[in-house]
Amino acid sequence: MKKAKSLIHPCNSVRLFRVRPRLLLPFIGLAVACGSPPPTYDVVVANGRVMDPESGLDAVRNIGIRAGRIEAIATNALNGTRVVDAKGLVVAPGFVDLHEHGQQEESYALMVRDGVTSALEIEVGTGDIPAWYAARDGGQIVNYGASIGHIKARMKVLHDPGTALLPAGVGGSGVASEAQIAEMEAILRKGLADGAVAVGFGSAYTPGATMAEIERMFRVAAEGNASAHIHMRNGVAGLDSTIAAAAAAKAKLHIVHVNSSGDTALTAFLAHIKAARDAGQDVTTEAYPYGAGMTEIQSALFDDWKTWPDAKFGLHQLVSTGERLTRKRFEEARKIGGTVIIHGRTEAQTREAIASPLTMIASDGFIENGRGHPRTSGTYSKVLGKYVRDEHALLLMDAVRKMTLAPAQRLEARVPAMSTKGRIRVGADADLTIFDPATVIDRSTYEDATLPSSGIPYVIVGGQVVVDSGHVTKARPGRAIRAPHASP
Numbered sequence: 001m002k003k004a005k006s007l008i009h010p011c012n013s014v015r016l017f018r019v020r021p022r023l024l025l026p027f028i029g030l031a032v033a034c035g036s037p038p039p040t041y042d043v044v045v046a047n048g049r050v051m052d053p054e055s056g057l058d059a060v061r062n063i064g065i066r067a068g069r070i071e072a073i074a075t076n077a078l079n080g081t082r083v084v085d086a087k088g089l090v091v092a093p094g095f096v097d098l099h100e101h102g103q104q105e106e107s108y109a110l111m112v113r114d115g116v117t118s119a120l121e122i123e124v125g126t127g128d129i130p131a132w133y134a135a136r137d138g139g140q141i142v143n144y145g146a147s148i149g150h151i152k153a154r155m156k157v158l159h160d161p162g163t164a165l166l167p168a169g170v171g172g173s174g175v176a177s178e179a180q181i182a183e184m185e186a187i188l189r190k191g192l193a194d195g196a197v198a199v200g201f202g203s204a205y206t207p208g209a210t211m212a213e214i215e216r217m218f219r220v221a222a223e224g225n226a227s228a229h230i231h232m233r234n235g236v237a238g239l240d241s242t243i244a245a246a247a248a249a250k251a252k253l254h255i256v257h258v259n260s261s262g263d264t265a266l267t268a269f270l271a272h273i274k275a276a277r278d279a280g281q282d283v284t285t286e287a288y289p290y291g292a293g294m295t296e297i298q299s300a301l302f303d304d305w306k307t308w309p310d311a312k313f314g315l316h317q318l319v320s321t322g323e324r325l326t327r328k329r330f331e332e333a334r335k336i337g338g339t340v341i342i343h344g345r346t347e348a349q350t351r352e353a354i355a356s357p358l359t360m361i362a363s364d365g366f367i368e369n370g371r372g373h374p375r376t377s378g379t380y381s382k383v384l385g386k387y388v389r390d391e392h393a394l395l396l397m398d399a400v401r402k403m404t405l406a407p408a409q410r411l412e413a414r415v416p417a418m419s420t421k422g423r424i425r426v427g428a429d430a431d432l433t434i435f436d437p438a439t440v441i442d443r444s445t446y447e448d449a450t451l452p453s454s455g456i457p458y459v460i461v462g463g464q465v466v467v468d469s470g471h472v473t474k475a476r477p478g479r480a481i482r483a484p485h486a487s488p
């Protein structure tokens with residue numbers, strides 16, 4: 001319990017949910033005696049059903065925002081320059097997406113309409129933290145941040161020919177020498193010194209990296225108090241060796257998209273993660289609510305394509321054209337490059353991953369030139385509409401926690417700024433997502449991934465309204481999320 005004093009404004013008797021009624025008694029007289037007019041907030045979100053997973057608050061309140069922060073959470077009316085009428089709507093902390101590759105305006109504009117207020121590129125990350133942040137200076141729609149990435153470090157050190165996100169050759173398949181491993185460690189250390197929020201890994205995309213190499217990199221993450229976010233390889237056995245390597249390195253481990261990495265072994269995956277947690281290891285995970293994945297067609301995931309049965313090619317949908325592939329078309333497309341959607345998981349698997357108390361929600365989104373995976377635009381509203389409202393697969397507050405508090409807490413040890421995100425409390429950043437629980441739903445499809453979600457009329461980032469009556473405004477209040485860093 002915080003001190004009551006810091007939670008009550010003496011002149012407008014703003015009462016906060018954390019305060020026990022008996023703690024209010026000494027202040028009632030003060031509130032009555034005070035004659036000055038109540039403060040005007042920059043923005044007031046009025047009469048919404050405020051849901052905060054940290055405190056458990058789930059009640060109608062008015063929220064007063066000033067200078068980008070939440071200053072009041074009140075039962076009485078507040079006076080604001082702009083008043084957003086949230087009657088009948090849920091007011092949640094803005095959604096924090098730990099897995100978002102679409103780090104440009106086109107993706108941000110779709111994600112924000114799905115409720116995302118902080119988008120982090122952590123799985124792949126970047127090889128150059130200062131350049132990555134400098135490219136986004138000046139304000140974005142949403143807050144943004146990146147990890148320093150082992151994949152990127154490997155591509156650089158081994159001189160991979162790939163020019164997109166992932167290795168297209170030796171950076172993935174090559175075995176590194178001791179000197180090259182030391183070079184990778186140095187890149188990761190520099191990235192952490194430059195303020196990377198975490199360390200990213202993709203052992204599935206770097207089959208040449210031994211578990212000993214991965215463990216060396218986990219040790220660098222641990223030195224920096226950074227979580228290691230990994231797209232791992234080799235199913236349950238790979239999960240066990242990844243958990244063991246993280247334990248040996250004393251690194252905080254985050255398994256990305258357990259739905260696709262677990263695939264048909266999802267139940268075992270979740271059980272092994274739970275067992276590690278129960279044994280005291282810091283292991284977390286995430287999922288996105290779709291039965292298909294997406295990745296680059298030149299990546300190492302498809303190195304065995306020549307051995308596939310013909311039927312398997314039809315599960316692959318080329319993003320640039322929307323066509324389902326054949327053996328011949330797959331071969332042609334792999335030469336050219338681009339992204340491919342991989343169908344095949346069952347609805348029961350997706351539901352299990354989303355409903356599990358272990359998972360956070362993260363999109364793994366990416367849209368470019370109007371093409372991409374529908375998860376970029378629809379992940380959060382699909383969970384809220386389909387899995388919470390329509391199918392009762394999980395409770396609304398649990399879903400909100402998976403989208404807000406849990407991902408913020410994942411980064412907090414290294415990034416203190418995350419302790420003011422993912423919550424609705426006085427002093428927290430005014431990042432808010434305001435949605436209609438009766439209508440919120442995704443609209444994007446595998447054929448048109450740019451259809452924005454509906455039922456999320458307002459989104460606020462840093463105290464500024466960035467989605468207003470469902471439309472993206474001109475405000476660009478999104479700022480860098482970064483760890484305290486040594487270099488400027």
Ligand SMILES: [Zn+2]
Nearest residue numbers: 099101123364
């Ligand atoms: Zn990803």
